[in-house]
Amino acid sequence: MRHARLELWSRGTSFAHRRHPAAKILVTLVFLIAISSLHPSQARAAIFYFVVLTALASAAKLPVPRVLLAAAVVLPFACVFALMSFFAGAPEKGIAIMVRSWLSALTTVLLMATTAQPDLLAGLEALRVPRFLVQVMQFLYRYLLVLIEEAGAMRAAAASRAGKASTLEFRRASAAAGVLFARSWGRANAIHQAMTARGFTGHIPRFRVLRITAADVWFVFGLVGPVLAVRLVLP
Amino acid sequence: MSRIVEVRELRYVWEDGTEALRGVDFDLEAGETVALLGPNGSGKTTFALHLNGLLKPTQGTIKIDGLPVIERNLSQIRRKVGLVFQDSDNQLFMPTVLEDVAFAPMTSGLSPEASAEKAMDALRLVAMDHKANKAPWHLSAGEKKRVAIAGILASDPLLLVLDEPTTYLDPPGQRSLATLLSELPQAKILITHDMPFARMLTKEAVFFQDGQIAGRGPVDQLAAHFNW
Numbered sequence: 001m002r003h004a005r006l007e008l009w010s011r012g013t014s015f016a017h018r019r020h021p022a023a024k025i026l027v028t029l030v031f032l033i034a035i036s037s038l039h040p041s042q043a044r045a046a047i048f049y050f051v052v053l054t055a056l057a058s059a060a061k062l063p064v065p066r067v068l069l070a071a072a073v074v075l076p077f078a079c080v081f082a083l084m085s086f087f088a089g090a091p092e093k094g095i096a097i098m099v100r101s102w103l104s105a106l107t108t109v110l111l112m113a114t115t116a117q118p119d120l121l122a123g124l125e126a127l128r129v130p131r132f133l134v135q136v137m138q139f140l141y142r143y144l145l146v147l148i149e150e151a152g153a154m155r156a157a158a159a160s161r162a163g164k165a166s167t168l169e170f171r172r173a174s175a176a177a178g179v180l181f182a183r184s185w186g187r188a189n190a191i192h193q194a195m196t197a198r199g200f201t202g203h204i205p206r207f208r209v210l211r212i213t214a215a216d217v218w219f220v221f222g223l224v225g226p227v228l229a230v231r232l233v234l235p
Numbered sequence: 236m237s238r239i240v241e242v243r244e245l246r247y248v249w250e251d252g253t254e255a256l257r258g259v260d261f262d263l264e265a266g267e268t269v270a271l272l273g274p275n276g277s278g279k280t281t282f283a284l285h286l287n288g289l290l291k292p293t294q295g296t297i298k299i300d301g302l303p304v305i306e307r308n309l310s311q312i313r314r315k316v317g318l319v320f321q322d323s324d325n326q327l328f329m330p331t332v333l334e335d336v337a338f339a340p341m342t343s344g345l346s347p348e349a350s351a352e353k354a355m356d357a358l359r360l361v362a363m364d365h366k367a368n369k370a371p372w373h374l375s376a377g378e379k380k381r382v383a384i385a386g387i388l389a390s391d392p393l394l395l396v397l398d399e400p401t402t403y404l405d406p407p408g409q410r411s412l413a414t415l416l417s418e419l420p421q422a423k424i425l426i427t428h429d430m431p432f433a434r435m436l437t438k439e440a441v442f443f444q445d446g447q448i449a450g451r452g453p454v455d456q457l458a459a460h461f462n463w
Binding site for chain 1: 284287289310313314318320322324325326328329330331333334337338339341342343347350351370386387390
């Protein structure tokens with residue numbers, strides 16, 4: 001299962017893995033704001049963020065090339081908007097869109113690759129995100145995996161009969177989407193029943209008690225300071 | 236022996252008007268094991284879902300260990316009745332085996348340390364303690380089934396309800412599961428089409444047909460009577 005890769009990475013024991021999830025979410029937010037507000041002319045700042053993020057991935061003992069590749073998943077979408085800028089006569093804006101998208105995705109992948117999903121939700125709760133929203137995220141994540149699994153099963157079934165599942169035309173794909181929804185609904189219902197049967201009442205208890213340490217504080221200030229400074233100072 | 240399950244005149248009608256259960260009476264004593272047999276759609280799983288309060292009866296009453304299955308008793312009922320679903324993948328949703336098994340104790344209010352201890356005890360019972368830190372999706376079908384059972388045992392249930400427990404298991408996995416289940420002291424309800432498996436675990440069966448119990452008695456006698 002593809003989603004298992006991020007889960008596996010998130011169970012490491014590096015310095016980055018051990019940081020409090022709320023600290024990592026804060027740092028991620030600062031990175032995202034700094035990156036998304038970069039001006040097309042701030043190439044040096046973009047390079048700095050890339051170096052810092054790559055160094056963090058390496059320090060977290062993650063396979064850097066695969067992390068960089070995982071972040072590239074956003075590029076096809078960003079490419080559409082980049083092309084629009086190219087055709088509008090602003091190629092530098094197009095390049096900036098691609099770079100910002102990739103760096104933002106890289107930041108998010110790093111957060112997910114160093115934080116187990118229940119810890120991530122605990123971090124959001126610690127940051128006072130409404131519990132209802134956290135629950136929605138929790139289910140979204142679980143059911144997204146269901147959707148991926150069901151889509152994979154349908155694709156295999158189609159391939160076994162048609163031989164060319166990868167070249168399904170749009171009409172057939174749209175019909176398959178309806179079936180996928182129905183199947184996923186059934187699976188999601190079964191999962192909810194299984195959770196309810198085991199006493200689930202809307203809140204997944206945290207197995208580990210997470211406490212903010214001095215290292216977490218250093219982690220936040222050690223990264224937030226340079227990230228903001230570079231954004232504000234470097235041309 | 237004390238009565239663990241007491242069901243009277245249970246009726247259930249689905250939203251589309253289909254009558255799934257039509258007046259079921261059923262009793263089970265502590266430590267007893269019974270197999271629920273019958274064709275697909277005869278109401279076996281619908282019946283099982285009522286025992287844990289996942290479905291509300293249209294009519295009739297259910298008592299578990301003397302406690303009526305009603306809204307305000309549901310948290311107690313769900314600790315007493317452990318449902319093991321057909322597809323273990325639906326049942327295992329935490330990132331590691333240990334966290335998954337500890338889910339019910341944690342939900343019931345035990346501390347993380349006490350829950351972990353309880354979960355390890357349950358994992359030892361099903362011989363899966365060495366996989367405690369693995370992700371559930373890295374396990375084989377037989378291992379997932381054992382972990383799903385451990386997840387139920389961790390809440391010290393009085394009754395285990397297993398829906399098609401041998402699905403996805405190879406013959407050695409089925410035999411090993413039968414051995415494990417036969418060693419557990421809880422009362423058990425096995426919903427199964429697998430007759431050899433049913434025979435390994437119990438001599439008594441109930442035959443469901445059209446939402447009713449059409450017969451109860453020795454497994455072989457019922458199988459012969461209903462040409463099963």
